[in-house]
Amino acid sequence: xxxxxxxxxxxGHVHQMAExxxxxxxxxxxxxxxxxxxxxxxxxxxLEKMGAIEAQKAFAHIPVCTVEELVSADAIIFGTPTRxxxxxxxxRQFLDATGQLWAKGALVGKxxxxxxxxxxxxxxxxxxxxxxxxxxxxxxxxxxxLPYTYPGQxxxxxxxxxxxxxxxxIAGGQGQRQPSENELAGARFQxxxxxxxxxxxxx
Numbered sequence: 001x002x003x004x005x006x007x008x009x010x011x012g013h014v015h016q017m018a019e020x021x022x023x024x025x026x027x028x029x030x031x032x033x034x035x036x037x038x039x040x041x042x043x044x045x046x047l048e049k050m051g052a053i054e055a056q057k058a059f060a061h062i063p064v065c066t067v068e069e070l071v072s073a074d075a076i077i078f079g080t081p082t083r084x085x086x087x088x089x090x091x092r093q094f095l096d097a098t099g100q101l102w103a104k105g106a107l108v109g110k111x112x113x114x115x116x117x118x119x120x121x122x123x124x125x126x127x128x129x130x131x132x133x134x135x136x137x138x139x140x141x142x143x144x145x146l147p148y149t150y151p152g153q154x155x156x157x158x159x160x161x162x163x164x165x166x167x168x169x170i171a172g173g174q175g176q177r178q179p180s181e182n183e184l185a186g187a188r189f190q191x192x193x194x195x196x197x198x199x200x201x202x203x
Contacts, residue, residue, distance in 0.1 A: 001031050001032065004065075004070065004072075004076045006094075009059060010056070013081070017079055017187045018079050020191070022035055033195075038064070065094070075194050076111070078114045082118040087132050112143055114129050114136075115129075116132075117170070119170070121159055129168070145190075150190075161186070162182070
């Protein structure tokens with residue numbers, strides 16, 4: 001049973017969350033977690049000016065996803081940084097290339113889930129997750145979030161990401177904050193949760 005984790009990360013925050021998602025997937029017996037990045041759309045010179053080149057070396061070994069790979073997965077968990085309350089442009093462009101899959105109904109019945117990162121605590125995490133779900137629903141996917149059975153969902157002891165719509169992290173305005181243990185634990189929970197649903201559907 002294959003769970004594909006498809007994400008875009010500029011400075012590594014979403015990548016860290018993706019690795020935690022994958023760890024959670026692997027906790028489900030018989031589940032394979034496969035990490036993939038979406039293609040970069042920004043020129044190298046722009047990435048250099050943004051200070052992203054060095055950060056991206058940490059996950060440059062993750063293969064770039066092709067649209068066709070989505071078909072072979074039993075579940076797909078997408079990860080994106082937030083851009084003005086929506087998914088990033090790189091993810092949008094990748095999904096906009098899935099028209100042929102939509103025409104064939106190739107993703108209908110697969111489990112779909114989303115996780116995200118924002119710079120600030122109220123930077124559009126929930127709107128990003130919810131608006132992302134619209135694309136998955138157009139593909140006929142079955143949406144899974146991060147239920148309140150994850151105890152860290154209800155913590156008030158710290159500033160933290162996380163919502164019933166999916167795991168999230170807060171990166172800080174300059175990317176200075178790394179995902180907290182609570183945020184990473186939420187991502188692991190979501191990975192295991194999605195894998196468990198996909199396993200039941202595959203029986």
